[in-house]
Amino acid sequence: MSNLRTLVFFATPPHDCSYLPNREATTMFVDPRANIDKKLYSQLTALGFRRSGSHYYRPHCESCNACIPVRLRVDDFLPDRSQRRVRDRNADLTCELVPASFTERYYQLYADYIEQRHADGDMYPPSREQFTSFLVEGATDSWFLEIRLADKLVGLAAVDLLDDGLSAIYTVFDPAYEARSLGTFAILWQIEAARTRGLPHLYLGYWIRQCRKMNYKTRFRPIEALRDGQWQVLERN
Template identity: 75%
Template sequence: MSNLKTLVFFATPAHDCSYLPGRAATTMFVDPRARVDKHLYSQLTTLGFRRSGHNYYRPHCETCNACVPVRLNVHHLQPDRNQRRVWRKNQDLTCTLVPAAYSDEYYALYERYIEQRHDDGDMFPPSREQFTSFLVDGATDTWFLEMRLHGALVGLAVVDELDDGLSAIYTVFDPDMEQRSLGTFAVLWQAEEIRRRGATYLYLGYWIAECRKMNYKTRFQPLESLIKGRWRVQ
């Protein structure tokens, strides 16, 4: 099994940034041949890495540090009035954690979400292969949070187990259910699950101040950011 001392990292050539138009980006990847268990994955996450399928990566740009890893200490989380309203509104949902796997039901929801909410992004057009390689392949201690209303699947959140909590990988929801704010609800539900487990952190990936689609992350307070190798409250 690999460890931090034996890992080999690779950097990509400069490529177009997915978040900031007109900028170039470089990404650092863990050697895909490395055997990454839950403990090593947890260590990498505290260093700012994320998982996408089989790949563990983090931004490695020479002249830009816009991508800031962020996390929540769920024991300090203070939901605002809107978040409390979202929590109450969705108490009629049935939420269940199930092992990550492909199903036509999951893909149909994913496809609708990408086509109607992210038709201008890198993940458009969606495909079954994309869904599997992004959300199922390489899964280590990974779960799908099903959100169902009267039996119908209306939301799906992908979460990874870590030594100190959970990592929120991706969330999709029925575009017709936008008024329920299921993305916000999924974060609040995961925070509750972490508390139930006696763990501490919910890792939310990267926050970019100039990226409007990431503004929702700053609504969860107090939010911790990884800056110059140290986690600090924003």
């Protein structure tokens, strides 16, 4: 079994940044041959790594540190007025955690979401292979949160269970239900799920101040940012 002392890391060549225009990025990956168990995955996440399928990575750019790992302290979280409205608006939904797997129903929801909301992004066009390699492969205590309105699947959130929290991997939803703010609703649900399990954190991935699409993350408070190897409360702008 691998541990932090024995891990080998690789860096990609510089490539176009997915988030900031006219920037180059370099990504550090854990050796894909490493045997990553839940304990090691939890340690890597606390050090700012994320999981994409069977790959564990973090930004490693020479002249840029815009990508900041962030996590929420769930016991101290109180929803603001907007978040309470989202919670109340979706009181008619039912939610269930199921093991992460491929089904055609999941994929069709994923494909509709990518095609209608991210046709200008790196994940377009979607494919079944992409869905599987991103959200199913490499699963370590990994789950899908099914969000249903009556019998209709309207949202799906990939969630990993860690030793010290939950990790929000990715959320998709039926674009026809955009007014319900299901992305925010999924995070609110995961906060309560972590709190119920006695887990202190919900890891939200990377936040980039200059990236408008990531602004939603700092609306959840108190949020901590990993800077210079220490988790610190991120003050409001």
